[in-house]
Amino acid sequence: MTTSQDNSASASGSVNSKPSFFQQKKWWILLPLVLIAGVYAFYKLRVPTLLESNQNEIKLSQPDVWVHSQNFALLPHDLLQVPMLKALLTEDFVYFYAQDEDWLSLQGAMRRISFEHELNWSDTLLKNIADAPADLYMWHDDSRALRYWALSLERDAFSTVAQSLAKLKLAADKQVHEIGRVSIGGDDVPVLQVSLSASRQMVFAAHGKRMVLLSDAVMANYAGGELDDQAQTLIQRLLADDANVRAEVVSEWQVSTTQSKTKAQSIADAKQTIMVSNRLFAQGYGAFVPSLRAIRFDFDGKTWASQANIIPAAFDPKIWTHLPANAAFCASAPIDWAQVQKAVDTANNLAVKPKLAEEFSPTGAVCWYAEKDDNIVQPLFVALRQSGKTSAEPLNALFDWAVASNQEHMKDVRALRRQKQQLIKELANNKASLDEINQEKLNPQLNAEQKASEETWMAERKTAAQAAIEKVETALKDIEPQISAALEEVAEPAKAAKEMLTEKNGALTVLSRKLAIETDSDNNPKLAFGEQVVYFSTNQALVKRAIATAQKHYPNLAESAKEISPTAQQFLYVSPKKLATLLQSTAEEALPQEGRQKLRAAYDFHMPARLQALEKQPAFSLMLDKPASGSAEQWLLLNWKTAQ
Numbered sequence: 162m163t164t165s166q167d168n169s170a171s172a173s174g175s176v177n178s179k180p181s182f183f184q185q186k187k188w189w190i191l192l193p194l195v196l197i198a199g200v201y202a203f204y205k206l207r208v209p210t211l212l213e214s215n216q217n218e219i220k221l222s223q224p225d226v227w228v229h230s231q232n233f234a235l236l237p238h239d240l241l242q243v244p245m246l247k248a249l250l251t252e253d254f255v256y257f258y259a260q261d262e263d264w265l266s267l268q269g270a271m272r273r274i275s276f277e278h279e280l281n282w283s284d285t286l287l288k289n290i291a292d293a294p295a296d297l298y299m300w301h302d303d304s305r306a307l308r309y310w311a312l313s314l315e316r317d318a319f320s321t322v323a324q325s326l327a328k329l330k331l332a333a334d335k336q337v338h339e340i341g342r343v344s345i346g347g348d349d350v351p352v353l354q355v356s357l358s359a360s361r362q363m364v365f366a367a368h369g370k371r372m373v374l375l376s377d378a379v380m381a382n383y384a385g386g387e388l389d390d391q392a393q394t395l396i397q398r399l400l401a402d403d404a405n406v407r408a409e410v411v412s413e414w415q416v417s418t419t420q421s422k423t424k425a426q427s428i429a430d431a432k433q434t435i436m437v438s439n440r441l442f443a444q445g446y447g448a449f450v451p452s453l454r455a456i457r458f459d460f461d462g463k464t465w466a467s468q469a470n471i472i473p474a475a476f477d478p479k480i481w482t483h484l485p486a487n488a489a490f491c492a493s494a495p496i497d498w499a500q501v502q503k504a505v506d507t508a509n510n511l512a513v514k515p516k517l518a519e520e521f522s523p524t525g526a527v528c529w530y531a532e533k534d535d536n537i538v539q540p541l542f543v544a545l546r547q548s549g550k551t552s553a554e555p556l557n558a559l560f561d562w563a564v565a566s567n568q569e570h571m572k573d574v575r576a577l578r579r580q581k582q583q584l585i586k587e588l589a590n591n592k593a594s595l596d597e598i599n600q601e602k603l604n605p606q607l608n609a610e611q612k613a614s615e616e617t618w619m620a621e622r623k624t625a626a627q628a629a630i631e632k633v634e635t636a637l638k639d640i641e642p643q644i645s646a647a648l649e650e651v652a653e654p655a656k657a658a659k660e661m662l663t664e665k666n667g668a669l670t671v672l673s674r675k676l677a678i679e680t681d682s683d684n685n686p687k688l689a690f691g692e693q694v695v696y697f698s699t700n701q702a703l704v705k706r707a708i709a710t711a712q713k714h715y716p717n718l719a720e721s722a723k724e725i726s727p728t729a730q731q732f733l734y735v736s737p738k739k740l741a742t743l744l745q746s747t748a749e750e751a752l753p754q755e756g757r758q759k760l761r762a763a764y765d766f767h768m769p770a771r772l773q774a775l776e777k778q779p780a781f782s783l784m785l786d787k788p789a790s791g792s793a794e795q796w797l798l799l800n801w802k803t804a805q
Contacts, residue, residue, distance in 0.1 A: 236433055316372075485718065581637065732784060
């Protein structure tokens with residue numbers, strides 16, 4: 162995902178208006194944690210990710226999701242063995258493969274190729290293709306959705322396909338053409354691009370009993386044309402007969418027991434395995450959850466088990482005692498403040514640059530609530546402070562730098578500055594034109610009459626260019642006092658825009674802006690901190706509730722939710738009933754009230770029943786079965802706990 166650049170207007174007169182608070186690129190430093198499944202809610206806040214985008218070159222060596230299945234067609238059925246999923250998903254999910262548009266289009270394309278080239282492929286070749294062991298790999302797109310995938314599977318019938326493709330002459334075929342070849346066991350294997358529509362192309366290769374299918378041609382040749390190197394490597398691995406070679410695609414998720422390079426191990430006992438990288442569930446904010454690298458789910462034919470790929474890190478379970486009760490969704494994990502520190506260190510206008518690792522302990526949380534005035538784009542962020550840290554100066558400076566008031570009062574000043582910049586550019590162009598005229602030479606071969614005409618024309622052009630220069634210079638002189646007058650007129654609101662309100666509320670200090678950060682709202686963000694904890698939210702009501710929790714005037718989540726463990730490293734707490742309420746209110750607000758009738762009809766048909774089913778599910782939490790020990794990366798069992 163490409164991070165956009167900050168277009169804030171500078172004091173020198175940038176031509177761009179200063180973005181609102183919800184469009185700025187630095188306030189995320191104040192957010193103690195953006196992690197796990199909760200980050201998707203920030204679609205309105207335009208927060209820049211801490212990880213660089215890989216969208217221009219999809220990293221095929223680092224899939225976001227890996228599904229390993231002994232019978233791919235049974236995967237939907239097996240997922241429904243999870244009680245909550247069985248309650249929430251419809252029968253359409255079970256029959257996904259029979260109804261998927263891409264799958265049906267591919268079947269049609271292969272049937273046509275077989276008929277036109279007399280290959281005699283069976284009609285059931287692709288129809289029943291999912292009834293086989295398979296590996297599915299998925300990658301995110303710009304929006305962090307899982308758009309790209311690769312399917313690798315094995316069936317005896319593919320030997321016929323592979324032999325046919327090796328001999329097939331496709332030069333005249335408009336729907337399929339060769340984009341490259343890969344070497345598999347000494348065989349030269351063609352890689353084909355299959356056009357399903359004018360805008361939809363897949364990539365296909367088969368060798369022996371194995372087949373590989375890439376969902377989008379951009380995965381194989383991003384710049385267009387021939388097969389690129391990383392796609393070639395991926396296809397070679399996935400067509401290999403050796404399972405250990407195929408498993409190298411996900412070697413980053415395998416734990417090494419030695420100092421040598423990590424080796425991927427094949428999975429032999431699980432009927433279904435699903436592994437999800439933090440590149441997906443952290444939504445680009447992996448620096449906030451560096452210790453939780455991936456989550457894995459295994460199905461043995463009867464029950465699902467889950468575990469997490471963990472790099473041991475300090476975690477303080479007391480974070481849950483600082484969270485207000487009645488949460489809909491909370492997530493917590495250790496934070497790598499050193500990664501966040503990099504953004505603070507590059508801030509030229511930050512007067513006091515706090516050392517985040519010295520200010521905050523490596524534990525934070527983010528929570529969503531479903532009370533009145535709560536919404537999905539205004540969660541509560543919480544961080545624990547390091548023991549003995551009482552100074553307010555670093556947090557004051559951080560809040561002052563990160564949270565700016567609205568700049569509506571600067572509207573006229575910006576307009577005049579834009580006009581000034583345009584005049585400066587125009588003046589430079591006019592002077593360049595005059596220089597060009599002055600450097601022109603008369604053609605010595607002209608006769609007297611032609612020479613006189615040329616001289617007259619050049620003189621007229623010089624006069625016009627000089628007049629244009631003088632006109633712009635006069636306009637520039639006239640605009641300076643206008644800018645000065647406009648600045649003088651907004652002096653008071655400009656001063657107020659820089660002022661912070663500092664209040665004491667018991668043992669906590671509360672910071673906010675004197676002016677609202679949005680012209681149409683008085684709901685300023687607030688930062689509240691004491692010796693133990695720091696709270697931040699753009700929802701004042703949430704901060705007020707958090708302060709009451711810190712002062713023991715409002716119950717905390719740990720004492721009110723039986724699913725919370727006082728000692729375990731806990732990642733999630735979910736109250737499905739409250740989450741359904743939050744999702745419903747958010748959807749009702751987001752859906753257009755007029756127009757988009759099909760979208761509204763689809764929501765009305767599908768979502769109310771699903772949300773009602775969600776409301777009936779018990780609250781649950783997710784935690785490590787036992788604390789991580791040592792310092793080496795390891796897989797640890799996860800415990801899904803519900804109230805007894």
